[in-house]
Structures are given as C-alpha cells and as structure tokens.
Amino acid sequence: MSYWDRFEPSACYPDKCQCEAVQDALIRQPSAFWSSLAYLFAGVAIYREVKNKSHELKMWAGVCCLMGLSSMFGHGSFIRVSLALDFASIVLVLSFFAILSYLRKFSASKIMAFFSVYYVALFLAMYHMGKWPKIGACLAIFAVSMGEVVKRPVDKNLFLCLGILALSFGVFVIDEMHIGCDPHSLFQFHSLWHLGTGLAMYFYGKWRFTNAA
Template sequence: MIKKIIKYYSKKKHIICPDIYIGKGTVALLFFITLLFALAIWWLNHDLSLLHYWKDLPVDHKIIELFCEKTEMKKVVRQPVNTFSGIIYLIVAIIILKESQKELKNSSAEKQNKENLIHKIFFAFILLYVFLACTFYHSSLTNFAFKIDFSAVYFFSLFPLIYLSYLWLLTNNPKLSYISKKSVIIAIYSVYLIVCLLLSFFVPKGKEHIVSFVCILMFFAFAITILLKNPKKENVNYLVSSIICTIVALVWLKLDKHTFMCNPNSYFQPHSLWNLFIGLSGFYFYVFMRNEDNPKKYLT
C-alpha cells in the first residue's frame, strides 16, 4: 500500500510541490517571522520577571500528562517545542493571504472567481485563529486556553465540510443568480459560525477529542465522495494529499498520547509533528480550492 502511494506521488511530483510561486520577499518574510517567533519564546522563558506568570489560572494536570514534552510550569511558555510548532498555521495563512492578494491584483473582474476568493481568505483567518489558540494553549496550559484550542480545532476541521457543502449547493442549483449566491454564502457561514461556537462552549469536558474526531471523519466522508465522483480530475489529487496529511497527523497525535518514542527533552515532539501535518493538510486543502477551475464540475 505504502509503495503504491510513493509510486503514485513520484509520477505526480507537482502534487507534493504545487505550482505556487512564492516570491523571495514572501520567503524572507516567513523566515523572519519564524525566527522572531522562536526568539520571542526563548526570551520570554529567560525573563526572570515573568516566572509563574500563569500561576493564578487553573490547570488540568491530567491533560498535561498526556503530552510527551517536558512541561516547565514556572515559565511563560510552558511547552516551547509544541508552542513553536504552531508557526506552521501562521505560515500557511500568510501564503494564502499573499496569493489571494496576487489574485486580486492580476485577475480581471470578468475572470476572477470572487466567491472562491472569499472562501480562501476566510480559511486564512481560520488558520490565524488556530495559530493564536495553539500558541495560547501550549504556552499557558490553562483550562480556558484548552477550551480555546479545541474551539480552533472545530473551526479548522469543519471548514472543509462547509466548503464542500457550498460546492454541492452550487451543483444542485446551477441557475443561482449572483445575489442568490451571496445569500447562500452568508447563510452557510452563519450556520458554520453558530455550530462552531456551540461546540466550543457546550461540548462536555472529556468529550472534546471524540467530537473533533467525528468532525474529521465527516471531512473524510465528504472528501471521499468528491474522489469517487471525480477520480480522474487532476485537482482532487490535492484533496488526497490533504487527507493523507490528516491521517499522518492523527497517527502522531496517538503516539503522543501513548508516549511512544517519547523523549521529553527532545526538540522533536510527536505533538509538534501533529501540528506540522495538520498545517500541511490545510495547505493542500487551500491548493485544492485554488486550483478549482469550475466548482460546478464537482459532485455531478
């Protein structure tokens, strides 16, 4: 099975490295932001005046014990490696925003798919929220931050469902006017926000992982439907990449919980690899949206 996947991707190298030409300025910006984030974590953890910064906020020690990384409760950034790994979400968000900016500048009003651009920009802001939530949680490990972190998981995992649902609505209503499409977008994102907020605040404690896993399974179900109906469409290969990255991320998350190959002092933590592959999953889903030439061709 693994050999078949490797053989498939070796024939389609552009799937692993999509034709997104990121300028040198953007690469330099991403490198600078990554370096600055790493230095900020180091500086915060070496500032003696910030010791015990989170001491007055409640923490669930049972949850903390699930992570392999050594937790330094006295410091501002209690899990520096897991915190730093969240930079992947910021990197992908910046790439999406930069590419969307190029689309706005280079595309004519007739050719530009404005509805699709809205989805991509919305996804970029979701990734920014995931980055902030991840940073807040792994820095503080507080109960409130735990809620925020899972809120970000719900927003991230449910977005593909919303996007694919939008494609389904377009397919089944091909004669929708521009105004009707705008109404559909407003309605579908209103439902999305309400559902995510309800899950964020009303999922019982201890059930968060189950709910997030169900959301991911629903994404798989929708994605597989796309794949089965459009097996030869080049664009769906990016959707396959997104699914594979998500599966790999889930494996690393499971390994982190079971402390497999665990070294608390290592710079390579299973949970940080979860962040990396979830970030890559988001990147490939964006490329899937970006390379969508005609949404109405899907689910037909």
C-alpha cells in the same frame, strides 16, 4: 509561581498531556508552541498563492490563522480556557467547508455571524468536555465532513493532504502513547503533528480553491 497558575488549569495538567513537559514558564511547551506557527504559515501561504481573493478564501485563511493562534495559546499556557479554544478551532477547521456548503446562499456578513456563534458554541462545549471526548468528537466530525469531500473532484493536492494527514495522525498517536518520549527534548512528535497538519491544511486549501465549484 508561574503566571498561568492564577488560572484554572487544563484537566491533563501537569503530567497527563502530551509527551513534552509542561514547564513552569510563560511558554509552557516551547516546542509545541512554536510549531503551531505552521497553521499561520498555511493560512498566509494559501491566501497569497490563490489569485481570486474570494470571501471564502479570506475566511479559510482566517480559520487557519485562528487555529494557529489558539494552538499557541493552548500550548503556551495549558489553562482550561486555552485548550477549549484550541479544540474549538480544530472542530471549526474540520467542519468549515461542510457547513459552508449549506450557507453559500446567504450574504457574507450572515455567514460570518453564523460562524462566530458556532465558534462560541464549540468553545462552550469543549470547555465542559474531557480530553478524550474532545479527541473523539474531532474524529467523528472529520469522518462526517469527509462525506462532503468525496463528492468533489480529486487531484494531487487532496491526495497529498490526506497522505500527510494520515502520517501526522500516526505521530500524534505515538506522542499520546509516550513512545520514545523525552519530555525535555525540543524534538517532539506532537510538534511534528503540528507541522504535518499545517502542511495538510495548505494542500487542502490548494485543492479547494483550485477546484472551486
């Protein structure tokens, strides 16, 4: 019996998740687990690169790292709690700046308190949603959040972000459709999704913090 079998499994477990096989091991999806480090690298890289260590930069770097850790937890365990945290982190990333645009008049401590409560609310919502409603919610929030993005100056970093994100979503769909699927290979399209979206988050952070309003 796997260590994770003592917890409530994700609704997609054991054979309706991504292409990569969910193994009976401490790390159930090794390829997706390790590729999730891309989000941690993105957070650390943008923090180190931007000279002005503003509170917003620190929060964005923290959000990137939170996404990496929750993704590793999700793919490492495939239990219901971890997948809810994973999707809550995705929604937090997608909506972070759109929400922050309404909160800048408040103190840093109040902003942090709001996002903490918001994250808990997202977790509870994702805990009670199925896989496809979660994905649908993420796409809807992405579309709404783009309304705030298009109001700001654009540069090559934003174009790189959106281009990489579009390609990454393509490989995400390929993986979800199990096209060219080899469940036991270390090469997985979902892992490419992690690497691509991690890189997109890095360029997005560069765009945000080199065009700070």
